[in-house]
Amino acid sequence: MCGIVGAVAQRDVADILVEGLKRLEYRGYDSSGVAIINSDKQLQRLRRVGKVQALADAIAQQPLSGGTGIAHTRWATHGVPSEANAHPHISSDNIAIVHNGIIENHEKLRTQLQALGYIFTSETDTEVIAHLVHHEMKSHANLLTAVQATVKQLEGAYGTVITDKNTPEKMIVARSGSPLVIGFGLGENFIASDMMALLPVTRKFAFLEEGDVAEITRHDVNIFDTHGTPVEREAKESEVSHDAGDKGEYRHYMLKETYEQPTAIRNTLDGRFLNNKLSIDSFGKNAQAIFKDIEHVQIIACGTSYHSGMVARYWLEALSGVSCNIEIASEFRYRKSFVPKNALIVTISQSGETADTLAALRLAKELGYSASLAICNVPGSSLVRESDLAFMTKAGAEIGVASTKAFTTQLVGLLMLTLAIGAQHGMTAEQESCIIKSLMTLPNKLEEVLALAGSIEDLAEDFADKHHSLFLGRGDQYPIAMEGALKLKEISYIHAEAYAAGELKHGPLALIDAEMPVIVVAPRNDLIEKLKSNIEEVRARGGLMYVFADVDAKFASDDTMKVINVPHCDDIIAPIVYTLPLQLLSYYVAIIKGTDVDQPRNLAKSVTVE
Ligand code: F6R
Secondary structure (H helix, E strand, O other): OOEEEEEEOOOOOHHHHHHHHHHHHHHOOOEEEEEEEOOOOOEEEEEEEOOHHHHHHHHHHOOOOOOEEEEEEEOOOOOOOOOOOOOOEEEOOOEEEEEEOOEOOHHHHHHHHHHOOOOOOOOOOOHHHHHHHHHHHOOOOOHHHHHHHHHOOOOEOEEEEEEEOOOOOEEEEEEEEOOOEEEEOOOOEEEEOOHHHHOOOOOEEEEOOOOOEEEEEOOOEEEEOOOOOEEOOOOEEOOOOHHHHOOOOOOOHHHHHHHOHHHHHHHHHOOOEEOOEEOHHHHOOOHHHHHHHOOEEEEEEOHHHHHHHHHHHHHHHHHOOOEEEEEEHHHHOOOOOOOOOOEEEEEEEOOOOOHHHHHHHHHHHHHOOOEEEEEEOOOOOHHHHOOOEEEEOOOOOOOOOOOOHHHHHHHHHHHHHHHHHHHHOOOOHHHHHHHHHHHHHHHHHHHHHHOOHHHHHHHHHHHOOOOEEEEEEOHHHHHHHHHHHHHHHHHHOOEEEEEEHHHHHHOHHHHOOOOOEEEEEEOOOOOHHHHHHHHHHHHOOOOEEEEEEEOOOOOOOEOOEEEEEEOOOOHHHHHHHHHHHHHHHHHHHHHHHOOOOOOOOOOOOOOOOO
């Protein structure tokens, strides 16, 4: 949510900031803005509603010079998307700030600051930080100590960057609950909410930790922890490629990322096996000892990542010899739950920064879970740093707001988790080797599935005038039906619901008519005959079905049913294989509907606020 970029350099930084914002636009895109201090110590600000391009156009008409600047792309929380609410916010023409997160005590602070004579020009919670820093400057020697005093008064979450036009040689940054990464350049330094923003200018990064405040100049970075003690944060070279943020030959990031899945899965599998056995170290140094002792797995995640956890529950309970529960993070964190003995908490997250998942992990640690494991796509993210163990998916940067390759690589990681725990709880070498063999066939199988794109595209037209749809699956395909429904509603804005097909007659059958397309995922597994009966229930009520079926399952298209034959695959990997046709379907429907595929309305990547 929201994106931050900041720079202190000798050269003009406007282009660097705008390029950084474009690379972060997937995080929030209702308005954007930039503030730059020029060589005459004047603060120049430009803000625009809408996409970052609107800001770039404004800067082209009204160029901004200067080597110190901050920029922001917004996903509105407090106050509508408008120029007045867009960041940066300024106090008394001196202090400029950008902020990600939510200041929970903003109303109280606003009243106090108004009493001191500060005039507010926006509805945002952020503006209080600008005025508070300005107020603190009156009693502090410099911007750093003023910001240190300010953050002590803030409740809630922030990643914030502050400049003062009187000291253009520096910016102050502070992190609590919303990530910030420092980028080290040659005679110039940078800050961003995601290193993706800075890849065109540097490869060397250090993540701030919770409570850190840092002073950044062209030549120095001084970091202080919550207590004001100077600390070092390790700087590392990033392996993410510069063009990870490019669409290449594809029309949308989502399509590119859908097609990247065979490679993402090859990368996720690479180097994890030795002599046809999983190397448990893929989960971290102590993984073997931890997995040996656990008797229960509690999975926590949000959205698409939650769906991968739902599949994992089927796998873990069927194969690994431990019990498993899965819960949505925003529910788990606010209820009193029972903590089973010897339980492992597993969080799943593409970004590793999702506020609810992070809060749920922290709660689980307080509650006394034996150990924690993060399945995550972003090295160095909060979830990874705060967990005992981590399995890194190697999906590469995912820019499209609708998650695709992150989901299927999570599933690969979770199947490996099933193997890893199973190996400590009685899974036979033969079972293990069978699953590994299936996993190895996966990338090629997915390439075969992607070849179905043309026939899936042909179906999309049928959805152009539809307002509702129903997705059905059974067993480990039920979460895949849920994921298909989420993708469709997210990017095409068609209302989509998913049901375990056996539940149809307990209510949803009442919805069936010719206006309600029903999408069914039908691999040839033990449940196929049961699923066929459910299909007949729909057919008998005049429903129109789209069935993604195993080529050997003997489905034929007719007036009531369009069948797309999916290549046969082993049962265990079928949830991953059947995900792709549903991703493609939602993509092509969104194209027909003309929606903004990569940046669907009201959504943002990486939900770092509650
Ligand atoms: C949907 C989607 C979201 C995320 C959810 C959790 O396509 O991407 O539902 O899955 O916001 O995000 P992470 O995985 O970053 O914790």
